[in-house]
Amino acid sequence: AQKITQTQPGMFVQEKEAVTLDCTYDTSDPSYGLFWYKQPSSGEMIFLIYQGSYDQQNATEGRYSLNFQKARKSANLVISASQLGDSAMYFCAMRGDSGGSNYKLTFGKGTLLTVNP
Amino acid sequence: KAGVTQTPRYLIKTRGQQVTLSCSPISGHRSVSWYQQTPGQGLQFLFEYFSETQRNKGNFPGRFSGRQFSNSRSEMNVSTLELGDSALYLCASSQLTGGGETQYFGPGTRLLVL
Numbered sequence: 316a317q318k319i320t321q322t323q324p325g326m327f328v329q330e331k332e333a334v335t336l337d338c339t340y341d342t343s344d345p346s347y348g349l350f351w352y353k354q355p356s357s358g359e360m361i362f363l364i365y366q367g368s369y370d371q372q373n374a375t376e377g378r379y380s381l382n383f384q385k386a387r388k389s390a391n392l393v394i395s396a397s398q399l400g401d402s403a404m405y406f407c408a409m410r411g412d413s414g415g416s417n418y419k420l421t422f423g424k425g426t427l428l429t430v431n432p
Numbered sequence: 433k434a435g436v437t438q439t440p441r442y443l444i445k446t447r448g449q450q451v452t453l454s455c456s457p458i459s460g461h462r463s464v465s466w467y468q469q470t471p472g473q474g475l476q477f478l479f480e481y482f483s484e485t486q487r488n489k490g491n492f493p494g495r496f497s498g499r500q501f502s503n504s505r506s507e508m509n510v511s512t513l514e515l516g517d518s519a520l521y522l523c524a525s526s527q528l529t530g531g532g533e534t535q536y537f538g539p540g541t542r543l544l545v546l
């Protein structure tokens with residue numbers, strides 16, 4: 316079984332500052348993918364960044380980077396230079412490679428990020 | 433390339449009715465998954481279809497069913513609606529299935545059951 320834990324229900328950050336959203340995971344799959352999604356109040360789930368379990372380097376996409384620590388089973392999202400438009404719910408998710416039920420995306424409960432001007 | 437589209441965007445039904453939701457994946461994507469999102473339960477996986485075959489199913493009652501057509505478009509049906517079925521239903525597509533495949537989501541269908 317797969318499990319994602321996001322321990323921060325809400326986070327506040329000042330505009331232009333960096334913020335880290337925490338995510339830990341648990342899986343028995345030797346190969347898996349980790350994802351972060353952003354969900355604004357409109358409801359659409361927007362893909363931000365992907366990290367493969369065998370990737371040697373941390374993933375980066377523009378202002379988003381993923382701090383991947385495999386031994387600690389953590390995959391924290393770092394947003395640099397926060398913008399007002401970054402205010403949204405952020406979900407960490409994982410998808411396994413071993414087949415069957417592990418192919419589905421398993422989500423954490425999310426972190427509501429509020430960017431203050 | 434057009435994104436994932438879902439229709440309708442909003443729906444109001446009464447208990448006991450049935451509903452069909454539609455999802456068109458990104459062109460070239462063969463895998464379509466459905467998720468239910470509620471404030472209490474969060475995001476829960478319903479099922480995944482790949483090349484017209486159901487590959488995976490979540491822990492939902494048999495009232496929830498789906499199918500995928502040869503053009504990869506997918507429909508989800510809920511029969512005998514209950515109040516608890518009120519939720520945001522999200523459809524996601526990916527080229528293939530597995531850990532390395534990113535799922536891209538549609539805007540969702542908000543279902544309200546009265």
